[in-house]
Amino acid sequence: MKLKIFSPAKLNLFLSITGRRSDGYHELETLFQLLNVGDEILFEYEESKVITEKPKIELFFSKKTHHHKFTRNITLHPKEDNLIIKAADLLYEFAVERNLKRKFTDISILLDKKMPLGAGLGAGSSNAASTLIALNQIWQLYLPVDILAKIAVNLGADVPIFIINRSAFATGVGDVITPVDLNERWYLLIFPNKSIPTQALFQSNLLKRDYPKKTWHEWLHSPYFNVFTPVASKLFNEVQEAIDWLTNYSEPFMSGTGSTVFAIFEDHEQALNIQKKVPSMWWSIVAKGVNSNQLLY
Template sequence: MDSQLNTQTSHDWWPSPAKLNLFLHILGRYENGYHQLQSLFQMLDYGDKLAFDITEDSAICMATPLAGVDDDDNLIIKAARLLAKHTQCKKGVSITLDKCLPMGGGIGGGSSNAATTLVALNHLWKTGLNEDELAELGLVLGADVPIFVRGRTAFAGGVGEEITPAPQKELYFLVANPNVHVSTAEVFTAPELPRNTPAIAWEDYKFEKTRNDCQQLVENRYPEVAKLLQWLVNYAPSRMTGTGACVFATFSDYTLAEQVRAKMPEAWQSFVAKGVNRSPLLDKLEQQK
């Protein structure tokens, strides 16, 4: 998994790992319009990387701006500003992003970037928040951010904020991107979305007894997602993650996953990663202490 570390090595990189939703059930809808969900968030040992150059002025900026994304709309900048305001920190930072996860793919790129920013700057700025406080702050930025702050494979309920650590056997995943952008809002407002799946206890989770309630709808509207899933399922149990568009296949063996990846049509971007119960972000933080 170190192939992505061959870029500028002078930086002190902080990992911003991807996640998969191994399943996603929609139980119902709250009065405020939010959906009641159940999901299993699987951390991966692969993702983006961020570096933070601390400054003594209060300016917060991207050294590597994202094409087409204004700094004010960038979750990384929002996370840094939120932490600075919440803790009344007067320091600044110039942030470098080494991006390899697709945007809008359902594998947590933006949310993970925000969480890494909170965790790293809390340490580097010495703002002193604990994990619970950082997770609570992360929820302001997005429902998935606390999962990445806590950094453990976890079962989630409610709108995603009820988190229970749920260690899994560490398998390998071939993750592929069909190169379409699926709008999460479009999926969750669709009238044909199932909203009545019975709740399960996290201890009863089995991949083959669960599903992604968004998958059929997305397959119907985005033929490229359906095509990719039909291709993958010939080789291994496969599913869409989150509201898409990325999909994954599950393997117990790294070599086998890479062999299937080698056969994949070049139109689809893909990578193989290991599912880990502890995020590489937590390991990095531990090394800093």
């Protein structure tokens, strides 16, 4: 049997830090915009081979060869620190601990990687969420969305947004989610071939952590900004270079902790025309902002 799932990318249209908790986590306010572009993940399994022990998970992926070409070569992915494997393990442990009715089977997973990692697009988080959604169905756990989202937050603060599959305003550590309807506009995304370690930005002394809190209504009447942009552009020249280039054509923004910068367009053709001018050394794509995606197909 085969199950294919779309693993969408996201943008943070704004991102503010309003404080830091005693446990070290940061209080955020952000607007997640889902996109109609992302990775694809294929799950293969034998429905008749139900097992009682822990399932074997094999993960393969289409290997990226350089900044904007991906081969179709299937390469075994190292399992350590991989969110797909962690998601599968977490769901298995949840089901066993609660003695849920289930039909565990071994799974072979092929990740068709189209989005760059370390780019502020939520690629790894989306892959983890997609794995939870797919295995919830394959293993016949039938957990509701709210339970899957609670499991997902253990994998990362922005993983639940992909479980809920809605563009949303998020607060807390990114886990208090309010779905919102956004205008479906077009975005030009530029990845300047620099993966940024999130931890480096959160630990930076340059990071401002005390912006005043705003309601969603207040944000609707406020200019958008990303608290990480001045830090990322200071620490990584590639980000500043992309921002400087995009400034010639439109107002630039940065997504998440970077390094993807983007511009917003009402017109698809205008976004495509500017994409044609993007320096060939950078990865770029034009994507449509959506309020939700069809995931399983």
